[in-house]
Structures are given as C-alpha cells and as structure tokens.
Amino acid sequence: MLETGFEKNKTLNIDTVGTSLFDTCSLSSENPPEIYRLEAFQLQDFKVFRNTGWIKLNRLTLLLGNNSSGKSALFQALQMLSAAYSRLIREEKFSSLSGLSEVFGSFSDICSKTSENYTVKFAFRFVSDSKTLEYHIYFGNSPDEYGQVTDVFAKEGTQHIDFLQYYNSVNIFFLERKAGFNIPEDIEKKAGCCLLSLGEFAKTFQIISAHRSLPERTMQLAGTSPRHIDLSGHDVYEMLYALSEIQGKEFSLVRKWLEKFGYTYHWKMSGMNRGEFILKDIKTGIESNLVDNGFGISQSLPLAAALDTLQNRTLLVDSPEAFLQTNMQSELGDLLIEGSRQGRILLETGSEYLLLRMQRRIAEEILSPEEITVYFLEDNTEQGTVIYTIPIDENGNFQNTPPAFIHFFSSDYNDLEKLDEVRRKKEKHAAEHSNRH
Known part of the structure; x- marks a missing residue:
C-alpha cells in the first residue's frame, strides 16, 4: 500500500x-x-x-x-x-x-x-x-x-x-x-x-563518484555494453571492450587521454571472454597491465569513457581530479572542455589547476564565458549554505567574488608569500652578520 x-x-x-x-x-x-x-x-x-x-x-x-x-x-x-x-x-x-x-x-x-x-x-x-x-x-x-x-x-x-x-x-x-x-x-x-x-x-x-572501482588484472568480458557507466566506473571496461572491439566504435577521448600519460591501449584476450587491459608505452614500446601502472590512470578512465559516450546527456562528476598529479589536473581541464561539446557536465572540484586551465582557454577564446558557470558555496550558520554565481570575463578573470572565494585558492599563494618572506629575512640576517665581520 x-x-x-x-x-x-x-x-x-x-x-x-x-x-x-x-x-x-x-x-x-x-x-x-x-x-x-x-x-x-x-x-x-x-x-x-x-x-x-x-x-x-x-x-x-x-x-x-x-x-x-x-x-x-x-x-x-x-x-x-x-x-x-x-x-x-x-x-x-x-x-x-x-x-x-x-x-x-x-x-x-x-x-x-x-x-x-x-x-x-x-x-x-x-x-x-x-x-x-x-x-x-x-x-x-x-x-x-x-x-x-x-x-x-x-x-x-x-x-x-x-x-x-x-x-x-x-x-x-x-x-x-x-x-x-x-x-x-x-x-x-x-x-x-x-x-x-x-x-x-x-x-x-549519469553520475561518476569520487570513489571509483579498482580494475582487475584479468577481466570477465561478456561483450555487451551497459547503457552508461555506473557510479563507481566498475563497468567501464565492459563498455570499452564491447563498443571498441566488437562494434568498432572509436573512443577518441580515451585515446587522447591515455596519450597524455604516454600510452596507447589494446586488449589481450586469454580464453573465452577473458581479457587484460594493456598499456603500451609510446616511446619504448614496452607493454604492461593497467593495474601495474599509476593509480591516476585507472581512476580517470571512467571519466574519459563517459565523455566519449555523452551524446547530448548530462554528466555529474565528483572530484574528477582525484589521484591525478597537478600537471594532469590541468590537462583534465582540456579533456572536460572537449567532452562538453557532446553534452553538459556538472563538476564538484577543488582543483585550482583544472580551473586555471579553463580560465586560460576562455582568454584564448577556445571556451566562451557564456559556456561555463561557476558556483561558490559558502557555509553560513544563520542562512544555511549560500550559493554565489561567480562571473568570468572574456579574459578569464573572476568578477564580483565574495570575500570567502578570494581565500578559497589562496593557500599556495600564502605559502609562497611566507616562503619569500622567510628567505628575505634569512638573506638580511646573513648580510648583517657578514658586515659585522
């Protein structure tokens, strides 16, 4: 009832x-x-x-x-x-x-x-x-x-x-x-x-969470593609195998993304419906199983595959930069920009590097300010969480930012500023000590 x-x-x-x-x-x-x-x-x-x-x-x-x-x-x-x-x-x-x-x-x-x-x-x-x-x-x-x-x-x-x-x-x-x-x-x-x-x-x-499944060394592959990738990205390999190996689909964003790491990929089959996801080093030609490589590769593959199959849908991604080094977080910004040509993407992120890459592409007129919306959430005990819209101008600069937003990405700047201050004090102290002797 x-x-x-x-x-x-x-x-x-x-x-x-x-x-x-x-x-x-x-x-x-x-x-x-x-x-x-x-x-x-x-x-x-x-x-x-x-x-x-x-x-x-x-x-x-x-x-x-x-x-x-x-x-x-x-x-x-x-x-x-x-x-x-x-x-x-x-x-x-x-x-x-x-x-x-x-x-x-x-x-x-x-x-x-x-x-x-x-x-x-x-x-x-x-x-x-x-x-x-x-x-x-x-x-x-x-x-x-x-x-x-x-x-x-x-x-x-x-x-x-x-x-x-x-x-x-x-x-x-x-x-x-x-x-x-x-x-x-x-x-x-x-x-x-x-x-x-x-x-x-x-x-x-579809939604891709921040906590994504680990790949297996040898995978059981049925050859049937899911409608879309699940929350944890567990079935991304089934999708890649079914669509690329059986149906002949080109996963251009997956290929480009792996090339950023210096790899191409292929499947190595062993027995009925069992296979390994193999990475091949572009420079050396050395092959290795996906599980023997950096954690950031396997954790970002579900996102790259989801972007390749977006097809006018909406994708929600929690912490897309998880387990990626800072330079790859910047490259991820470009991947997301390219993937968004096929649909809409909603990101929860704390990556300054990803955001800076998008700001740069706006300044370079690769991305329009009208195509991106930035929301900043500030916890306010009296009003609950308040959401601010942060406009971006044609030069990639933020406009009308609340005070809390200014400090959101300020830790690196503050540390560099303090580091420079300490260095100046040490140099001054060394000079004074040298003059006395």
Missing part, C-alpha cells in the same frame, strides 16, 4: 492501479505532450540549504566550496532523482521513495533542521525554444520515511497550475487522474510535459 497524501487515511494499492499512471494523461498519440530540456533545478529546505536558487546546468558547471559546504548535497539530490526513477522502472510498478532511505537516510535526514514547516521542495525548470515551464514538488513528513507529496504545481509565465485539483500524486514522476474530473487539455499537456521531461532527464543523466 502506498500513501498518496491527499485525502486523509486514503491509500492506493500499487498492484491495482494499472497502466493509466504510466500514461500520465489521456492525450491521443496524435497530440502527445512535448518533452522539454531541463535547464535548471532548485532545492528548498534540503539538508544545509534553505534555498539554493536556480542552479543552471551550463555546458560546463563547476561547484566550488570548502568541505561540508553542501556540494555533495546537490549531487545527492540529483542522485536521489536518478535512483528513484531507476527503482521504479526496475520494479515495473509504483512505490514510494521510502526504499531509498537505506542509502540517503530518512526524511528527517534530508530535511533542513531550520525548515519552518518541515517540508522539502524540489523544483525543475524546463525549456524548449522560447518556452519555459517550471515543475515544483513539495514533500512533507509522514509515516513514510520519505514523506508524502503535499503540493505539486507548474508555472508558465504568470500562470500557476495546481495539479492537485485534477490529480493525485503517486510520486514525483507520476500523477493519477482523479475520478470524475474533466481535465482541460492544456492542463493535461502541461502535466505530461513536466513528468515526461523530468523522466527523460532522470533516465539519461
């Missing part, structure tokens, strides 16, 4: 709902709802945020901030969206979000401690040409660990559409038509547009 949350004590049996919920609305196939592109999302009273404002997904979107400032919370919100959709599709039935509590915690864990009415809002802004449509969902507390949907509405210009006048909400992806209601066609189309657009985004974007 599933709480709908709209009529007290009313429950919905998910096994008797039927396929009408999948249809969302009863429009004919000749006039289906349009699917819009997700442009931005917003969170209210979610974890450390009172209100994030609209987080726009640009060609390149960077999240910067100190530890515990809320960067991971933004990723977690989108990860919840993906997990909820995957779970519904996998089970081929409707269920509440409570099944996600094992990973994401209970409702009290995701709701901000400063929330006045103990509700959480997820909002999504969709665009299509010159049209904009917003979809807002509120969750309140209930016996269900993830609460119940308490409000669902859309906004288009000045028009506010309360979907709960016409539908019961089963979860964020599906609405159930209320019995006896004659729903206007334009309302049905907007409801369908919101739900189909959100579902399209949820099933197509």
Whole structure:
C-alpha cells in the first residue's frame, strides 16, 4: 500500500492501479505532450540549504566550496532523482521513495533542521525554444520515511497550475487522474510535459563518484555494453571492450587521454571472454597491465569513457581530479572542455589547476564565458549554505567574488608569500652578520 497524501487515511494499492499512471494523461498519440530540456533545478529546505536558487546546468558547471559546504548535497539530490526513477522502472510498478532511505537516510535526514514547516521542495525548470515551464514538488513528513507529496504545481509565465485539483500524486514522476474530473487539455499537456521531461532527464543523466572501482588484472568480458557507466566506473571496461572491439566504435577521448600519460591501449584476450587491459608505452614500446601502472590512470578512465559516450546527456562528476598529479589536473581541464561539446557536465572540484586551465582557454577564446558557470558555496550558520554565481570575463578573470572565494585558492599563494618572506629575512640576517665581520 502506498500513501498518496491527499485525502486523509486514503491509500492506493500499487498492484491495482494499472497502466493509466504510466500514461500520465489521456492525450491521443496524435497530440502527445512535448518533452522539454531541463535547464535548471532548485532545492528548498534540503539538508544545509534553505534555498539554493536556480542552479543552471551550463555546458560546463563547476561547484566550488570548502568541505561540508553542501556540494555533495546537490549531487545527492540529483542522485536521489536518478535512483528513484531507476527503482521504479526496475520494479515495473509504483512505490514510494521510502526504499531509498537505506542509502540517503530518512526524511528527517534530508530535511533542513531550520525548515519552518518541515517540508522539502524540489523544483525543475524546463525549456524548449522560447518556452519555459517550471515543475515544483513539495514533500512533507509522514509515516513514510520519505514523506508524502503535499503540493505539486507548474508555472508558465504568470500562470500557476495546481495539479492537485485534477490529480493525485503517486510520486514525483507520476500523477493519477482523479475520478470524475474533466481535465482541460492544456492542463493535461502541461502535466505530461513536466513528468515526461523530468523522466527523460532522470533516465539519461549519469553520475561518476569520487570513489571509483579498482580494475582487475584479468577481466570477465561478456561483450555487451551497459547503457552508461555506473557510479563507481566498475563497468567501464565492459563498455570499452564491447563498443571498441566488437562494434568498432572509436573512443577518441580515451585515446587522447591515455596519450597524455604516454600510452596507447589494446586488449589481450586469454580464453573465452577473458581479457587484460594493456598499456603500451609510446616511446619504448614496452607493454604492461593497467593495474601495474599509476593509480591516476585507472581512476580517470571512467571519466574519459563517459565523455566519449555523452551524446547530448548530462554528466555529474565528483572530484574528477582525484589521484591525478597537478600537471594532469590541468590537462583534465582540456579533456572536460572537449567532452562538453557532446553534452553538459556538472563538476564538484577543488582543483585550482583544472580551473586555471579553463580560465586560460576562455582568454584564448577556445571556451566562451557564456559556456561555463561557476558556483561558490559558502557555509553560513544563520542562512544555511549560500550559493554565489561567480562571473568570468572574456579574459578569464573572476568578477564580483565574495570575500570567502578570494581565500578559497589562496593557500599556495600564502605559502609562497611566507616562503619569500622567510628567505628575505634569512638573506638580511646573513648580510648583517657578514658586515659585522
């Protein structure tokens, strides 16, 4: 049984709902709802945020901030969206979000401690040409660990559409038509547009976490490619083998990335469906197994492969610079710029070298300032985490930076400044000592 949350004590049996919920609305196939592109999302009273404002997904979107400032919370919100959709599709039935509590915690864990009415809002802004449509969902507390949907509405210009006048909400992806209601066609189309657009985004974007799987020396390869790389990057080798060796796909970004390390790659098969990922040194021709090489190579391969297969999707990457030396963090900036030509990339990063490379490419007019958005998250105990948009001019310089941002990348500069100060003092002391003698 599933709480709908709209009529007290009313429950919905998910096994008797039927396929009408999948249809969302009863429009004919000749006039289906349009699917819009997700442009931005917003969170209210979610974890450390009172209100994030609209987080726009640009060609390149960077999240910067100190530890515990809320960067991971933004990723977690989108990860919840993906997990909820995957779970519904996998089970081929409707269920509440409570099944996600094992990973994401209970409702009290995701709701901000400063929330006045103990509700959480997820909002999504969709665009299509010159049209904009917003979809807002509120969750309140209930016996269900993830609460119940308490409000669902859309906004288009000045028009506010309360979907709960016409539908019961089963979860964020599906609405159930209320019995006896004659729903206007334009309302049905907007409801369908919101739900189909959100579902399209949820099933197509992918996340690569900071904690990625270790490769095996010899891998079992089935020859079938996954739809996209999983959270830990575990199935990247299955994808590389199936698409490159069997289907003949060229992984140009993977090839270019490995060449930055000084290697080419190939598969060495041994027996039925078992193979080794072999790196060949470009200069010496010496071959070695991937596991016998630097950790940064295997940890960055899932990212390179994900960029090679982006295909107009959105990729979320947590700490892409993990385990890379500083010079390779700079090179990673170029890899991300090239990969973003195929889709959108949202990064959580603390790498000054990666960011400097992107600033340089803006100054060199390889990347436009309009194609990159930088958000800086500052923990504020009174207001929760505050998110600042940091503009970049055509010369790659940051504009209108808050004081906390100035100090975010200042540790290297401060250390160099102090080092120079110590050197000057030593030189002065040595000169004075020499003059006395």
